[in-house]
Amino acid sequence: MNELFETKDRVFLQWMKDQWGICFKQVRHEFDIQGSPERSLSRAVIETVQGELFLLEKFPREKFIARERVSRVIDHLNCQGLDQALGGQPTQKGEFLPFFKGDCFQISSFLDSTGLARPGWLASAETGKNMALFLIQMAAASRDLSGKITFSSFSIKSYILKLFADMRVHEPKMYDLYSPFLEFLGQNFMDAHDRLPQIFCHGDFHPLNVLWDQNRIRAVIDWEFTGLKPDCYDAANLLGCAGIENPEGLAMPMVTTFLAKIRSAGIISPIGWQYFPEYILALRFAWLSEWLRKKDGEMLELEAAFMGVLIRHMEELRSIWEIGVPPKKGQPNA
Helix, strand or coil, X not given: CECCHHHHCHHHHHHHHHHHCCCEEEECCCCCCCCCHHHCXXXXXXXXXCCCEEEXXXXXXXXXXXXXXXXXXXHHHHHCCCCCECCCCCCCCCCCCCEECCEEEEEEECCCCCCCCCCHHHHCHHHHHHHHHHHHHHHHHCCCHHHCCCXXXXXXXXXXXXXXXXXXXXXXXXXXXXXXXXHHHHHCHHHHHCCCCEEEECCCCCHHHEEEECCEEEEECCCCCCEEEECXXXXXXXXXXXXXXXXXXXXXXXXXXXXXXXHHHCCCCHHHHHCHHHHHHHHHHHHHHHHHHHCCHHHHHHHHHHHHHHHHCHHHHHHHHCCCCCCCCCCCCC
């Protein structure tokens, strides 16, 4: 990650004061910044003369529309009481991403995190409860969001089919390695996919995108993939991250408590539950694409091994999670 050189530019610092009314004092290099560094050109924790800490991020012009939409989404969620959704602060003119010399900048409150207790988090029922409560509160706060902000829907089915078409040409060995998992999804899941109800989702919900105070959530970050997705999306992404870290974690208190809370809240539909284990498997292909992009051989092998675990133990997981078996191809849903 490149250093944010603008903090050494007096013209920029005056511009920043004009925009947000903050007086820069110094960059604080000692803090670890959570979230993916690839999502911005540069970023830094800054301290004001009043002693406040902010995260200052720089984005290229071409990311303005997407980042602006995310900022409006989080602002709406905050207004509906979801304070744990952490987004950018508006300028004194109400802008979230003002421009300086061709690039846009965002400022948000910097909240330090105690970090994720690994691998102990999988044994923490409290962590599972708090992650479930966040999704439940987000579902309530986002009820009227689609009427205010336009979203394009997401299809993991289409994503997987395109990924395999690209792999056939550019990664034939990976295509052969992962084809059995695609065949498994083709037995029932692909036909059912388009019937899954869609709701507003965070889009990248996992514990490394949470700022923690021990096992309590201070804030949830990295909303770049937010939008309309199947109602089981966020829960499936979380469980996929738990399982690839430790497959035994799929039966541990974090997961079982999380699922019990989500089930009692009713935010996932009956058909979403029916195909929930398959959706966890399907969503791993989005992570596979990331490992291919980074040419991460170790993660490519680990991902294939985890997908194999999911398939071999899927019926056992259904029993542990108290999820029914979906109908076979050609049979109507219950």
